[in-house]
């Protein structure tokens with residue numbers, strides 16, 4: 272029968288370590304792990320023990336004969352990963368690293384890549400940010416050392432983008448928050464919510480009371496298009512839109528007006544797909560999720576019939592992942608259409624290799640969309656994928672009326688009352704830390720902040736705003752490894768005060 276991994280996989284590799292026959296690929300030791308969209312189970316080797324399904328924090332693993340509706344394709348997708356030709360990477364899919372074949376763990380001499388500092392007192396480490404990066408760092412420190420951890424977040428609720436980013440119609444993904452939450456009450460953890468480092472407490476105060484400070488502050492801002500009209504009413508960042516439907520305290524309940532029939536979303540990443548899906552989904556399917564009550568009310572009043580996704584690249588090179596695109600094909604009562612404005616789009620879809628992103632679109636309708644015709648108010652809602660198209664201007668008076676965009680059919684106006692730029696997040700400068708303006712990150716060497724002894728970075732503020740939840744696990748392991756090596760080398764500056772005093776200070780200044 273075999274098991275298969277499905278859409279919600281976040282690549283954290285928890286399943287890899289519990290599989291008794293080592294049939295889940297790629298493993299974190301393999302090069303392909305860095306770029307894979309998800310992990311896969313080899314149906315030929317799987318012995319149906321179910322250990323991976325029990326261990327998966329986001330309920331992504333199912334027996335193939337009981338895959339949920341809309342996820343049946345994953346049986347074939349898992350199997351196809353192992354059927355690829357040698358040229359396409361069979362070696363990479365099968366390689367265990369020691370040439371012993373896929374069925375055996377490569378047990379060799381134990382390798383200790385980390386010296387545990389057991390000959391001195393417990394380290395006192397502050398972690399700023401309770402998103403996945405901060406929580407993986409905390410987990411690593413708590414499970415592998417005797418460190419005492421101070422966890423801090425500026426928001427009143429822990430979780431970072433698990434709470435305020437992941438879409439409410441992905442409850443399985445949000446469940447990873449439960450795994451992280453177990454560490455919030457660990458006996459060696461002190462948690463301070465509603466405490467903004469830089470505003471309520473200075474980095475110097477933090478450093479003075481701890482051996483090391485790990486900054487896991489994410490990438491809170493958004494990128495700008497730099498085109499005329501970007502500040503018109505009706506032009507919003509997806510960062511704000513996502514924060515709005517997730518009830519983020521920084522975004523006002525009335526920040527979004529859905530009284531328009533057409534929305535243009537600029538960008539082709541998974542965030543663009545999230546916001547498009549939320550805009551056309553039946554609001555009743557969101558009842559009982561973590562969506563903000565006012566957002567659900569606005570979605571119920573919504574006049575939106577059509578969402579146009581503007582992607583500047585072609586269908587094989589889009590930034591979204593295949594599982595998230597596949598999910599759009601299965602949205603109840605919603606049509607998915609490819610705008611046939613440029614012959615290159617259809618050619619790429621027809622000529623795509625079976626595992627390519629464009630292949631997902633082979634059975635999707637193509638239409639030369641007539642933008643002068645308003646979306647069909649009586650018909651089903653739909654998402655239009657317009658590839659090879661770039662926005663030039665957000666046009667209108669005070670309010671947005673249309674998006675001027677390029678395409679195979681020349682420049683044209685797409686009438687719309689709301690434009691969301693989903694073109695990526697961006698890190699913001701942190702008080703007391705260096706900052707690379709070009710990348711929006713803090714310069715570092717393997718997680719150690721350049722030129723700032725005792726300060727470390729992890730997650731999106733370290734790598735830039737890309738990669739799913741699981742990517743932060745590997746990232747945290749590197750940073751914690753560097754921190755511990757520095758501790759052993761005596762390279763951490765000595766704190767000048769105890770943590771008890773810090774906790775008193777933090778309680779006084781917290782805005783919780």
Ligand SMILES: Cc1cc2nc3c(=O)[nH]c(=O)nc-3n(C[C@H](O)[C@H](O)[C@H](O)COP(=O)(O)OP(=O)(O)OC[C@H]3O[C@@H](n4cnc5c(N)ncnc54)[C@H](O)[C@@H]3O)c2cc1C
Nearest residue numbers: 281400402403404425431432436468488489730731739740
């Ligand atoms: C909209 C969206 C949806 C996503 N959905 C998925 C998904 O379904 N599956 C998936 O695998 N990945 C998803 N991702 C990616 C995933 O969320 C990221 O990989 C991950 O959250 C990055 O972790 P982080 O800890 O670096 O940042 P964050 O999660 O942003 O955490 C940063 C934390 O730091 C806190 N902070 C910031 N500044 C300060 C300060 N000065 N003082 C105190 N605290 C501070 C913030 O409040 C926040 O809690 C999504 C990303 C986005 C943007």
Ligand SMILES: NC(=O)c1ccc[n+]([C@@H]2O[C@H](COP(=O)([O-])OP(=O)(O)OC[C@H]3O[C@@H](n4cnc5c(N)ncnc54)[C@H](OP(=O)(O)O)[C@@H]3O)[C@@H](O)[C@H]2O)c1
Nearest residue numbers: 538539540541542543584590693694695696736737738739
């Ligand atoms: N369900 C999930 O698993 C999930 C959900 C949400 C987010 N995430 C992850 O979170 C990370 C961030 O996602 P994201 O969507 O914010 O970023 P992203 O994947 O980097 O996508 C950004 C998109 O914006 C486009 N873009 C950038 N600048 C542009 C410009 N000036 N004009 C037009 N288009 C522009 C990019 O095009 P180019 O590709 O041409 O640069 C790309 O299509 C990703 O790793 C994503 O996978 C995962």
Ligand code: SF4
Nearest residue numbers: 280281283284286327
């Ligand atoms: S989310 Fe983690 S445990 Fe679940 S299938 Fe993906 S890699 Fe395995």
Ligand code: SF4
Nearest residue numbers: 290317318320321323
């Ligand atoms: S069901 Fe068991 S054998 Fe099959 S992939 Fe999962 S852990 Fe491995």
